[in-house]
Amino acid sequence: xxxxxxxxxxxxxxxxxxxxxxxxxxxxxxxxxxxxxxxxxxxxxxxxxxxxxxxxxxxxxxxxxxxxxxxxxxxxxxxxxxxxxxxxxxxxxxxxxxxxxxxxxxxxxxxxxxxxxxxxxxxxxxxxxxxxxxxxxxxxxxxxxxxxxxxxxxxxxxxxxxxxxxxxxxxxxxxxxxxxxxxxxxxxxxxxxxxxxxxxxxxxxxxxxxxxxxxxxxxxxxxxxxxxxxxxxxxxxxxxxxxxxxxxxxxxxxxxxxxxxxxxxxxxxxxxxxxxxxxxxxxxxxxxxxxxxxxxxxxxxxxxxxxxxxxxxxxxxxxxxxxxxxxxxxxxxxxxxxxxxxxxxxxxxxxxxxxxxxxxxxxxxxxxxxxxxxxxxxxxxxxxxxxxxxxxxxxxxxxxxxxxxxxxxxxxxxxxxxxxxxxxxxxxxxxxxxxxxxxxxxxxxxxxxxxxxxxxxxxxxxxxxxxxxxxxxxxxxxxxxxxxxxxxxxxxxxxxxxxxxxxxxxxxxxxxxxxxxxxxxxxxxxxxxxxxxxxxxxxxxxxxxxxxxxxxxxxxxxxxxxxxxxxxxxxxxxxxxxxxxxxxxxxxxxxxxxxxxxxxxxxxxxxxxxxxxxxxxxxxxxxxxxxxxxxxxxxxxxxxxxxxxxxxxxxxxxxxxxxxxxxxxxxxxxxxxxxxxxxxxxxxxxxxxxxxxxxxxxxxxxxxxxxxxxxxxxxxxxx
Ligand SMILES: CCCCCCC/C=C/C(=O)SCCNC(=O)CCNC(=O)[C@H](O)C(C)(C)COP(=O)(O)OP(=O)(O)OC[C@H]1O[C@@H](n2cnc3c(N)ncnc32)[C@H](O)[C@@H]1OP(=O)(O)O
Numbered sequence: 279x280x281x282x283x284x285x286x287x288x289x290x291x292x293x294x295x296x297x298x299x300x301x302x303x304x305x306x307x308x309x310x311x312x313x314x315x316x317x318x319x320x321x322x323x324x325x326x327x328x329x330x331x332x333x334x335x336x337x338x339x340x341x342x343x344x345x346x347x348x349x350x351x352x353x354x355x356x357x358x359x360x361x362x363x364x365x366x367x368x369x370x371x372x373x374x375x376x377x378x379x380x381x382x383x384x385x386x387x388x389x390x391x392x393x394x395x396x397x398x399x400x401x402x403x404x405x406x407x408x409x410x411x412x413x414x415x416x417x418x419x420x421x422x423x424x425x426x427x428x429x430x431x432x433x434x435x436x437x438x439x440x441x442x443x444x445x446x447x448x449x450x451x452x453x454x455x456x457x458x459x460x461x462x463x464x465x466x467x468x469x470x471x472x473x474x475x476x477x478x479x480x481x482x483x484x485x486x487x488x489x490x491x492x493x494x495x496x497x498x499x500x501x502x503x504x505x506x507x508x509x510x511x512x513x514x515x516x517x518x519x520x521x522x523x524x525x526x527x528x529x530x531x532x533x534x535x536x537x538x539x540x541x542x543x544x545x546x547x548x549x550x551x552x553x554x555x556x557x558x559x560x561x562x563x564x565x566x567x568x569x570x571x572x573x574x575x576x577x578x579x580x581x582x583x584x585x586x587x588x589x590x591x592x593x594x595x596x597x598x599x600x601x602x603x604x605x606x607x608x609x610x611x612x613x614x615x616x617x618x619x620x621x622x623x624x625x626x627x628x629x630x631x632x633x634x635x636x637x638x639x640x641x642x643x644x645x646x647x648x649x650x651x652x653x654x655x656x657x658x659x660x661x662x663x664x665x666x667x668x669x670x671x672x673x674x675x676x677x678x679x680x681x682x683x684x685x686x687x688x689x690x691x692x693x694x695x696x697x698x699x700x701x702x703x704x705x706x707x708x709x710x711x712x713x714x715x716x717x718x719x720x721x722x723x724x725x726x727x728x729x730x731x732x733x734x735x736x737x738x739x740x741x742x743x744x745x746x747x748x749x750x751x752x753x754x755x756x757x758x759x760x761x762x763x764x765x766x767x768x769x770x771x772x773x774x775x776x777x778x779x780x781x782x783x784x785x786x787x788x789x790x791x792x793x794x795x796x797x798x799x800x801x802x803x804x805x806x807x808x809x810x811x812x813x814x815x816x817x818x819x820x821x822x823x824x825x826x827x828x829x830x831x832x833x834x835x836x837x838x839x840x841x842x843x844x845x846x847x848x849x850x851x852x853x854x855x856x857x858x859x860x861x862x863x864x865x866x867x868x869x870x871x872x873x874x875x876x877x878x879x880x881x882x883x884x885x886x887x888x889x890x891x892x893x894x895x896x897x898x899x900x901x902x903x904x905x906x907x908x909x910x911x912x913x914x915x916x917x918x919x920x921x922x923x924x925x926x927x928x929x930x931x932x933x934x935x936x937x938x939x940x941x942x943x944x945x946x947x948x949x950x951x952x953x954x955x956x957x958x959x960x961x962x963x964x965x966x967x968x969x970x971x972x973x974x975x976x977x978x979x980x981x982x983x984x985x986x987x988x989x990x991x992x993x994x995x996x997x
Contacts, residue, residue: 282311284318291461292318292325292367295332301339302332304380306352308342312384313353316361327464328365330388331372331457332381337397340379343406343548346539355380355412356528359387363476368467372460373397373448378436382447383412386421389475391448392463393439394456399447402434404508406551407544407931411535415515416527417477422446424484424520428495431516432509484520492517504788506931507543511535542941546933549981550923553916553934554744562747562913563722563731570732573680575599575740579647581667582657583614586684589712590654592621595636596629596713597741602650604641615640625713644674652733654706656684659807664688665696672697680730682706687753687808690723701727704734707754708743709925710800717925718743723750744924749911756921758906759935762898762963764805767793768831769961770891771872772823774883777851778864783891788929793895794851795862796927797834798844806838823879829960833875893950894964900935901951904967907936907988914985937981944970944978 283295294315296302304312312330319325332338341355362369362384371377371385373393378400385391393399401410401418409415410431419427422445430437439451452459473479485491492513499509511534518530538544560567576599580591583605591603591614603618605611618638626634639646644667647653653675655667664683671681681703683693694700705721718738722731731747738745748755767780781792791799809815814825815835824830837843837850844850845859852862876883903918912918919934932938939947948966955964972991973979979987 281307282315284311284315286322286325287329287461289324290326291464292322292328293461294319294328294330296330296338297333298342299334300336301376301378302334302336302381303339303342303344304355304384305342305345309353309355309358313358313361316358316365319367320365325367326468327367328362328369329372329457329460329464330362330369330384331460332374334375336375337371337373337377338381338384339376340381340403341412343551346544346548355383356532359384359413360478363387363389363478366472368464368470368472368475370460370464370467372457373399373439374456376436379403379410379414380412383410383414383417386414386417386447386477389472390460390463390467392450392452392456392460393442393448395439395451395453397439397442397456398436399439399442400434400436401431402436404432404434404512405547407506407508407541407547408538409508409512409515409531409535411515411531413478413528413531415512415531416482416519416524418447419484419516419519420477420480420482420524424482424488424516425491427519428491428513428516431512432495432499478524482519488520492520503931504785504790504929506788506929507541508538508547508931511538543931546931546937546941549933549937550919550930553920553937556914556916557744557746557920560735560745560747560913562749563726563728565722565728565732565735565747567735571729572732572736573651573678573729575652575680575733575737577602577650578652578654579604579650581605581644581647581653581655581671583610583618584656584658585710586708586712587656588614588618588621589710589714590656590684590708591618591638592625592713593708593741593743594654595622595634595638596625597737598635599737599740600637600639602639602641602647604644604647606642608642611640611642621713644670647671648674648676650675650679652680652682652737654682654684656708659685659688659804659811661688661692661811664693668693668696668703672699678702680704680733682734684708684712685721687757689752690721690750691725694723694725700725702730704730705750705754706734706738707756715925716742716744717756717921718745719754719756719921719925720745720747721750721754722747744920746917746921747913748917748921749909751906751909751911755903755906755912755918756925758911759899759902759918759922760926762902763895764793764797765831765961765963766894766898768833769829769958770886770894771833772831772876772879772881773886774876774881775886775891776864776872777868779886779888780891780895783888784895786888787892787896788932790927798850798852798854798862801844801846802834802838802850803843806835809835824960828962829958833872836871836875894954896935896938897947897951897954898963900939900947901965901967901970902963903936903939904970904973907984908967908969910992914988915981936984940978940981944974948974 285293298308369388370390371388376398442448443451496513503509515531518527579602581604594601622634690705694703704726707719709715709717720734735745777794784792842849848854848857853865915936922928922934951966
């Protein structure tokens with residue numbers, strides 16, 4: 279039953295308990311319960327103090343986000359919290375587990391706060407496209423000062439109880455029973471003046487240079503936010519707290535919240551929150567998130583210690599796994615021996631650990647992996663080489679060892695064939711740098727066993743990754759969609775755009791880096807190797823700009839042939855201050871190269887609008903997403919969107935490519951694809967996916983309904 283209960287302890291302490299598992303969110307029923315409890319407390323002369331707590335050791339996870347989708351009903355939060363604060367009996371919040379968002383705002387309306395040492399506190403509303411609009415933006419700076427409130431509210435970060443104590447958010451922290459302590463505390467403060475404890479009546483102490491502090495914060499959120507509205511509104515609300523009386527500040531908080539609440543960004547960010555949870559309930563290939571048998575991995579091996587391999591070693595060790603790190607090339611092994619401990623120390627430091635939990639040993643030979651429970655191969659993208667390694671591993675490792683490949687797009691099934699037990703082979707596709715990036719694609723081959731898949735998924739979670747289970751096809755989900763996106767970017771260069779123009783359009787949309795700057799960072803040779811493997815770099819009898827009967831741009835191949843591999847060579851689509859340079863400058867050489875190329879191929883350059891750049895790049899990518907859903911390579915649109923947000927820099931406040939298509943309107947995306955396909959009939963990636971057509975024909979259902987639509991569609995097509 280979701281509610282807030284009222285009871286009286288030892289005749290004088292009223293206890294209000296929030297009950298709405300799993301996080302005691304402030305749903306309508308809970309708010310009604312609290313409002314009723316406050317009335318009962320006021321009326322009961324025996325009660326001299328009040329304690330508020332949450333059931334099952336969790337104070338409160340905030341407003342009930344699911345209710346945001348419908349019309350608001352029931353008692354609103356703001357007057358409810360004011361009623362608590364206005365009570366003439368001391369009110370103490372007993373914070374166990376978590377006090378987040380509206381949960382912390384509720385606690386700020388109490389006169390005192392006692393926290394358990396393991397509790398997490400924060401105002402993460404900004405991450406949902408909102409601001410702390412239950413008075414949090416006005417009370418917090420009055421309690422801890424403007425600069426600290428700016429930090430907490432604009433980042434939404436969770437803080438520990440000890441940091442909350444240092445900041446002055448909580449009055450006491452205990453390792454013991456926080457509820458018991460809160461009850462004793464409530465008794466002890468009966469009769470003390472409550473005026474100074476009511477945060478709404480306090481002045482907001484601001485630094486003398488308040489304007490410059492606020493302007494600086496604004497500049498910072500602009501830079502970090504890449505077009506996100508909520509952080510800017512948070513600064514606006516804090517400006518009001520610092521410069522206006524409380525009542526006017528509350529009015530400003532309400533106005534800003536109203537604007538955010540109905541924005542597409544809030545919808546996108548709330549969708550992103552729930553998508554991550556949907557994806558966490560994976561059930562591919564007979565494996566299931568809640569009841570699959572998994573192997574506990576204590577010792578693993580990583581084969582290949584290039585950039586990816588080194589990152590994977592560090593990520594495993596930070597997760598407490600002992601690692602055998604294998605590299606056959608002496609120079610690379612020596613580099614890893616030096617770099618990995620440094621990376622590990624930094625990673626441990628970031629997590630507040632003195633020593634990294636996992637032990638690492640280095641080796642130059644595969645024979646040293648015989649005792650491990652799981653192997654991750656991370657050599658470069660060469661099928662023959664990988665197959666040789668898998669076949670060798672199958673003989674060296676003990677029976678039952680799970681064999682994983684970090685391939686970014688090669689056929690997992692072909693690798694599995696090289697072993698005696700293909701059921702034990704899965705893909706674990708990490709993203710660079712592997713010890714930092716949150717995304718992991720777990721690739722389920724047609725023969726991967728549920729146990730092998732579940733083991734990789736669970737290990738990914740232990741490594742702090744957002745693990746998404748995907749099917750086996752060239753490029754899996756992320757890189758398969760990237761191909762048409764990059765292809766369009768190259769075609770746009772042929773037609774008259776510059777790398778800067780394309781990048782600026784994409785960065786204006788919210789990507790941290792445009793496609794060409796990103797390509798320079800990761801190295802142009804990465805894609806070149808894949809294209810070589812696919813036989814695309816050989817011209818044969820076809821015209822230069824055609825391959826396998828389709829339009830093809832040899833521009834990136836020609837860049838690689840000329841040694842322009844990106845940042846590592848100091849030259850790519852941009853120029854840098856030497857090899858390894860980071861600052862991209864536009865390069866007249868590239869301009870000249872493009873002009874010569876166009877002239878040679880009789881291409882007349884034209885002015886290309888930002889709108890066309892975005893539509894062609896983004897809709898080509900999204901169209902492939904529809905094909906992926908149709909093929910069953912991703913379980914649902916949420917999986918694709920999580921992959922793009924966590925692995926490819928898609929701006930979170932735009933939800934992900936599939937959500938974005940729904941926001942733009944599926945009919946419009948279809949119409950645009952048809953338009954561009956008409957102008958570019960030799961580009962198959964612009965041919966609208968038949969799933970997109972069927973969704974449009976079905977009236978463009980919301981993205982949350984696509985899974986159901988696709989499964990019905992699949993059943994229908996099998997009849
Ligand atoms: C005009 C209106 C004015 C209103 C004023 C509004 C001012 C206040 C706004 C807010 O409070 S917004 C909400 C702020 N809170 C949060 O952002 C917290 C969100 N939750 C989390 O970060 C995590 O869930 C957690 C609390 C840290 C717990 O993490 P854990 O890993 O333990 O569990 P999860 O799998 O994430 O969650 C379990 C389950 O609970 C659901 N859930 C979590 N929080 C909420 C919530 N606030 N509302 C509704 N539901 C919530 C989550 O979706 C999971 O559900 P299932 O997937 O299991 O169905």
